[in-house]
Amino acid sequence: MAKRRRRPLKAAIWPIRTLPQRTVRFVVRQIRRHWSRSMRLRVVATTMLLGLLVVLAVGTFLSFRIKAGLIESRQKTAMLEAEGLTKTATELFDRSVYSDAERQESFVNDLISRLEGPGGPELRGVSLLRALRSTQPSELRDRSSRITPSVIPDSLRAAVNRSSRQQAQITSLPGVGGQKGMPALAVGSVIDVPLSGPYELYFIFPLQREQEILDLVQRTLLLAGIGLVLLVGGVAYVVTRQVVTPVRQAAKTAEELASGRLDRRMKVRGQDDIARLGRAFNGMAASLERQIHQLEELSRVQRRFVSDVSHELRTPLTTIRMASEVIHEGRHGLDPVLSRSAELLQNQLDRFELLLTDLLEISRFDAGAAVLDIEAEDVREVVERVVEVLLPLAESRGSTIELRVPPEPCLAQIDSRRVERIVRNLLGNAIEHGEGGPIEVRIAGSAEAVAIAVHDYGVGINVDDLAMVFNRFWRADLARARTTGGTGLGLAIAQEDAHLHGGWLQAWGEPGVGAVFRLTLPRQVGAVLVGSPLPLVPHLGDPDEDGDQAGVEGAAEFPNAAAGLAQMLPEPGCDRPVRQRG
Amino acid sequence: MRGRVLVVDDDNALSEMLGIVLRGEGFEPMFCADGLGALEAFRATRPDLVLLDLMLPGKDGIEVCRLIRAESGVPIVMLTAKSDTVDVVLGLESGADDYMVKPFKPKELVARVRARLRRTDEPSPESLDIGDVGIDVAGHVVRRGDEVISLTPLEFDLLVALARKPWQVFTREVLLEQVWGYRHAADTRLVNVHVQRLRSKIEKDPERPEIVVTVRGVGYKAGPA
Numbered sequence: 001m002a003k004r005r006r007r008p009l010k011a012a013i014w015p016i017r018t019l020p021q022r023t024v025r026f027v028v029r030q031i032r033r034h035w036s037r038s039m040r041l042r043v044v045a046t047t048m049l050l051g052l053l054v055v056l057a058v059g060t061f062l063s064f065r066i067k068a069g070l071i072e073s074r075q076k077t078a079m080l081e082a083e084g085l086t087k088t089a090t091e092l093f094d095r096s097v098y099s100d101a102e103r104q105e106s107f108v109n110d111l112i113s114r115l116e117g118p119g120g121p122e123l124r125g126v127s128l129l130r131a132l133r134s135t136q137p138s139e140l141r142d143r144s145s146r147i148t149p150s151v152i153p154d155s156l157r158a159a160v161n162r163s164s165r166q167q168a169q170i171t172s173l174p175g176v177g178g179q180k181g182m183p184a185l186a187v188g189s190v191i192d193v194p195l196s197g198p199y200e201l202y203f204i205f206p207l208q209r210e211q212e213i214l215d216l217v218q219r220t221l222l223l224a225g226i227g228l229v230l231l232v233g234g235v236a237y238v239v240t241r242q243v244v245t246p247v248r249q250a251a252k253t254a255e256e257l258a259s260g261r262l263d264r265r266m267k268v269r270g271q272d273d274i275a276r277l278g279r280a281f282n283g284m285a286a287s288l289e290r291q292i293h294q295l296e297e298l299s300r301v302q303r304r305f306v307s308d309v310s311h312e313l314r315t316p317l318t319t320i321r322m323a324s325e326v327i328h329e330g331r332h333g334l335d336p337v338l339s340r341s342a343e344l345l346q347n348q349l350d351r352f353e354l355l356l357t358d359l360l361e362i363s364r365f366d367a368g369a370a371v372l373d374i375e376a377e378d379v380r381e382v383v384e385r386v387v388e389v390l391l392p393l394a395e396s397r398g399s400t401i402e403l404r405v406p407p408e409p410c411l412a413q414i415d416s417r418r419v420e421r422i423v424r425n426l427l428g429n430a431i432e433h434g435e436g437g438p439i440e441v442r443i444a445g446s447a448e449a450v451a452i453a454v455h456d457y458g459v460g461i462n463v464d465d466l467a468m469v470f471n472r473f474w475r476a477d478l479a480r481a482r483t484t485g486g487t488g489l490g491l492a493i494a495q496e497d498a499h500l501h502g503g504w505l506q507a508w509g510e511p512g513v514g515a516v517f518r519l520t521l522p523r524q525v526g527a528v529l530v531g532s533p534l535p536l537v538p539h540l541g542d543p544d545e546d547g548d549q550a551g552v553e554g555a556a557e558f559p560n561a562a563a564g565l566a567q568m569l570p571e572p573g574c575d576r577p578v579r580q581r582g
Numbered sequence: 583m584r585g586r587v588l589v590v591d592d593d594n595a596l597s598e599m600l601g602i603v604l605r606g607e608g609f610e611p612m613f614c615a616d617g618l619g620a621l622e623a624f625r626a627t628r629p630d631l632v633l634l635d636l637m638l639p640g641k642d643g644i645e646v647c648r649l650i651r652a653e654s655g656v657p658i659v660m661l662t663a664k665s666d667t668v669d670v671v672l673g674l675e676s677g678a679d680d681y682m683v684k685p686f687k688p689k690e691l692v693a694r695v696r697a698r699l700r701r702t703d704e705p706s707p708e709s710l711d712i713g714d715v716g717i718d719v720a721g722h723v724v725r726r727g728d729e730v731i732s733l734t735p736l737e738f739d740l741l742v743a744l745a746r747k748p749w750q751v752f753t754r755e756v757l758l759e760q761v762w763g764y765r766h767a768a769d770t771r772l773v774n775v776h777v778q779r780l781r782s783k784i785e786k787d788p789e790r791p792e793i794v795v796t797v798r799g800v801g802y803k804a805g806p807a
Contacts, residue, residue, distance in 0.1 A: 314663040314684040314685055315593045315596055315663065315684060316593075316595065316596075317684070317685040318596055318599075318661075318684040318685040318686060319593070319595045319596045319599045320685075321685045321686075321687065322599045322600070322602075322603055322687075322688045322691075323599055325687060325688045325689070326602065326603065326606070326688065353685055364666075369666075371667070373667065376799065
C-alpha cells in the first residue's frame with residue numbers, strides 16, 4: 001500500500017525536463033551504454049585521446065622552438081643592420097654643418113629618409129625621439145617614419161636610456177585598414193644630435209616573413225597532428241578488431257554452448273595467442289560435451305535400469321500374488337497354521353506391492369520423468385472422493401472426518417490422480433497419528449490459488465521433526481508400531497507431486513496438540529504462488545473460527561507456533577514438463 | 583464356444599499361473615511363449631480373447647497386437663509392467679481393448695476377461711441411427727449408406743452405448759462402467775484412446791467429429807441423427 005501511495009508523489013516532485021535536455025540525456029545515456037559495452041570503443045577513444053595529448057605537446061614544443069629560432073636569427077641580422085645604420089647616422093650628424101633649427105630640421109628629414117631605405121616588402125620603420133634622459137633644451141621635433149612612436153614599448157625606451165648599448169625588443173604593429181597586426185622587432189640606441197643633445201634612434205623591423213613561416217609551420221603541424229591522431233585511432237581500431245572479434249566469437253560460442261548446443265566450436269586460424277585461446281576453448285567445449293553426454297548416458301542407463309527392474313520384479317510378483325491368492329481362497333480347507341500363513345503372505349504381498357509402486361514413483365521423480373496430466377477440476381470433488389474412501393478406516397479408529405468446503409466450486413488446473421494421492425496421504429497420516437480424535441479437512445480458494453488443509457488433534461509433531469517429515473523413509477517415532485502399513489514414502493511423494501504442480505505442501509505441528517498439513521495449488525498451471533487461502537497454523541483459542549480471511553500471515557500471529565513452521569517450497573525455476581490432456 | 587483365452591507371455595511361471603486361475607474360472611487357456619509365434623498361434627487357435635504381454639522376445643507386444651488387430655476384432659487385453667501414460671497409450675493405440683498393470687489380482691483379471699467376453703446377451707432386433715451412420719445391433723453391423731464399416735466389438739459397444747441415448751452426455755467414468763465394465767475405474771485414458779480409434783473409422787473427418795462429439799469438460803455424446 002505504502003509503495004502505491006508514494007509513486008505519484010515522486011512524479012510530482014520531479015522537474016519537468018525540456019526536450020533538448022531530454023535529448024542530451026538520451027545521447028549521454030547511449031554513449032555511456034556503448035562505452036560500458038564496447039571494449040573497441042573504449043580502446044580506440046583512449047588511444048586517440050592519448051595520441052592527441054602527445055601530438056599537442058610535441059606540436060607546442062616544436063612551434064615554440066621554431067618561433068624562438070626564427071626570432072633569434074632575425075634579431076641578429078636586425079641588430080647588425082641597425083648598428084650599421086646608427087653608425088651612419090652618427091657619422092652624418094658628426095659631419096653635419098647646420099647652425100640653426102631650420103637647417104637642422106631639413107637635415108634630419110634627409111637623414112630619416114636615408115635611414116628608412118628604399119621601399120620593399122620588408123619596410124623598416126625609423127623613429128627619432130628625444131631621449132628621456134635628455135636635459136638639454138631642444139627644438140628638434142620627435143619624428144617617426146612609417147610607424148607611430150607608440151609601438152615602441154616603454155620598457156625598451158627605459159632600457160635604451162639606461163644603457164649606452166644597442167637594445168632590442170619584440171613589439172607588435174597595429175593592423176592598418178582591416179589588416180592583421182603583426183609582430184615586429186624594435187632596436188634602439190641613443191645618439192648625440194648636435195645642438196639638441198641625446199636622442200633615441202629606433203629601427204622597427206616587421207617580422208612579417210617570420211610570422212608567415214611560423215603560420216605555415218603551425219598549420220602543417222596541426223594537419224600532421226590531426227592526421228596522426230586519426231591514424232593512431234585507426235590502428236587501435238584495427239588492432240582491437242583483431243583481438244575483439246575472436247573474443248566476441250568466443251563469447252557467442254560460449255552462449256550457444258550454455259544454451260545447450262554442445263556441438264558449437266570456435267573457428268581457429270593460425271598459431272597466435274588468439275588461436276591458442278580458440279583451441280583451448282574448443283578443447284574445453286569438447287570435454288564439456290563429452291562429460292555431459294556421459295552423464296546423460298548414465299542417467300539414461302539408470303532410468304532404463306529402474307524401468308527394467310520394475311518389469312523384472314513385477315512379473316514374478318504377479319505370479320506370486322496370484323498363487324498366494326489361490327492359496328488364500330482355499331485356506332479354509334487348510335490347517336490353522338497354513339491358513340494363517342496364507343493370510344500373512346497375502347497381507348505382506350499387498351505391502352510389498354505398495355512399496356514397489358512408491359519406489360518406482362520416487363524414481364520417476366528423480367529421473368525427471370514425472371509429467372502432469374492437467375485438467376480443470378473442482379478440488380472439492382477430488383477431496384470428497386478421497387474422504388469417502390477413507391471414511392471407513394477413520395471410523396474404525398474412532399475418528400470423525402469433518403469436511404468443510406466452500407459452497408462455490410474450487411476449480412483448478414490439476415492432475416487429479418496426483419492431487420488425490422496427496423490428499424489420500426495426508427488424510428491417511430491424520431488417521432494414523434490422530435489417536436482417534438476428530439479430523440478436519442478444509443478447502444478454500446482465492447483468486448490465484450486453492451488450498452486444502454488436513455488438521456488432526458493427535459500426537460502432533462516436534463519442531464525439530466517438522467523439517468524432516470517430508471524425508472524419505474522418515475518415521476516420527478521409531479518405537480511406534482506401524483499399523484496402517486504406510487511405506488514411509490507417502491509424504492515425500494506427496495511433496496514431489498505438489499512441486500510438480502508448482503504448489504506448496506507445508507506442515508505445522510505441536511506435540512500433543514495436533515498437526516496441520518496444508519496443500520496450496522495455483523489455479524493456473526505455471527502461476528507462481530504468493531500466498532495460501534488457508535492459514536497453516538490453526539487458531540488455537542478458537543478452532544471453529546473460519547480461517548478464510550487470515551491468509552498466510554496467520555502464522556505471524558502466533559510467534560511460538562510460527563517457529564514450528566516447516567515451509568517446503570519448491571526451488572525457483574524448477575520447471576517440469578506439463579502435458580495438456582487433449 | 584465360450585471362454586477360449588490365448589495367453590501370450592514369455593514368463594512360463596506367470597503363464598502357468600494365469601492358466602490355473604483361468605481354468606479355475608471355467609475358461610479354456612492356450613499358451614504361446616514368444617512374439618514371433620503369436621500370430622501363428624492366434625490363427626491356429628482362434629481364441630475368444632487374447633491376453634498379451636507387452637514385452638515379448640522376438641516381436642514386442644505392440645507389434646503383435648497390431649498384427650492381430652489387422653485381421654480380427656477379437657478382444658485383446660494387454661499385460662504391462664509399465665503404467666506410464668506413454669506406454670499405456672501406445673498399447674491402446676495399437677489396438678488393445680483394455681490393459682492390466684502388473685501385478686494384478688486374479689479377481690481383477692477374471693473380471694476384465696469376463697467383461698470383454700460378455701456380449702450383449704439378448705440380441706434384440708434393434709436399429710439405431712447416429713449421424714449418417716446406421717447400426718444394426720443384432721447383426722453387429724455398422725453402415726454408412728451401403729458401405730459397411732468394420733469395428734471391433736469394443737468399438738461397436740462404445741458406439742451403441744452412445745447411440746442408444748443420443749440425448750445424454752456420457753462422462754468418461756460412465757462409459758468405462760458401461761462399456762468396459764469397471765465399477766470404480768480411474769483410467770480415463772482408455773476412453774480417450776478408443777474414442778479416437780472409433781472416430782478414425784466412422785468419422786468423415788476425424789479432426790471435426792460429427793458422430794461422436796466431445797462435450798468439453800464433461801465427456802462425449804452422440805451427434806445429431
